[in-house]
Amino acid sequence: MFAPADQAQADETAQSLTIEEGKKLYSVGCASCHGTGGQGTSDGPSLVGVGAAAVDFQVGTGRMPAATSQGPQVPAKKNIYSQAEIDQLAAFIASLGAGPSVPTEEQYGPEGADIAKGGELFRTNCAQCHNFTGKGGALTHGKYAPELEGVSPKHIYEAMQTGPQNMPSFPDTTLSEKNKKDIIAYLDAVNGSKTESPGGLELGGLGPVSEGLFGWIFGLGGLIAVAVWVAARTAKAKKS
Structure with a gap:
């Protein structure tokens, strides 16, 4: 058993190693667009302060690294990194500046969620772009709000936290943790495999x-x- 001080030292060492591994991955796969220190370039925005949640969402959904030739919006695709590598990248980016952290299952899981409240919040804040049940929809200039069916609850939560691409961010001052949990529960309810359309x-x-x-x-x-x-x-x- 570790003494508390020894455990803290071990945790700090492990975190430092995780950050170092993330820096190596970043240098190979991200620095050419986002700069060697995440400061951004003409080809990619600064990543200082975006937080681990933004990395977990963008890389976990395959949006990053982006293709060299693409349309007006970066689409989701199969990711090329393992979850362990994504965690390392996220740790490195988080070390550059404070930002939203990756949510826990307790934050986005269904326990204690209010589906009816989630539906109300979704219709008020999200339906104008994503449709009333999250089926997605067209935006201007060839862009679109993606379909939300089949998207993991963690990634939906992170999207609300970080506001990827055309989407506004919804910090806890706008939509609380409980609000986000309720919205995710609503989407799961209306898009579940056993759900039939009432119409x-x-x-x-x-x-x-x-x-x-x-x-x-x-x-x-x-x-x-x-x-x-x-x-x-x-x-x-x-x-x-």
């Missing part, structure tokens, strides 16, 4: 009222078109 056909997942109105408008429009066509045929037949 039958999804039609964007707008729900039974909106989807019913959609069907009513187009159904009525179809009936009017048929009525006009029949009337025109009848009038033509009488003239002949």
Whole structure:
């Protein structure tokens, strides 16, 4: 057993080694765009102060390292680093300046979450870009809000913390830890494999009222078109 002082020293040594390994990975895979000290270049923003959560999200979802040729937005793709390597990179970036840390499972897990409150918060803060059930949607200039189904709860939490790309960040002063947990629980509830659309056909997942109105408008429009066509045929037949 370690004495408390010895344990603290061992932890500090282990953290230093993790940071050193992360620095090596950074030098090979990131420094060409973000600068040798994370200060940023014309090809990539500064990483000082973005925190470990931003690294875990960007690298864990495969958005970073970015392809040399890409469209207006960096897409998610299969990541090329192991989780241990991502942790090392995150530790190095966190050592450059304080920023959001990687959340724990207690923070993003379903225990104690309020799904109804999460739905309310999602509709207020997120649905205008991600659709009412997180199906994603188009933005301007060829950009888009990605679909959230199948995204890990940890990465959703980190996205809210850090505001990647076009997304605003939602610090705890805007959406508390509990708020974020509630939103994640709502997304899991509406996008779970056993969840059926209350409106039958999804039609964007707008729900039974909106989807019913959609069907009513187009159904009525179809009936009017048929009525006009029949009337025109009848009038033509009488003239002949």
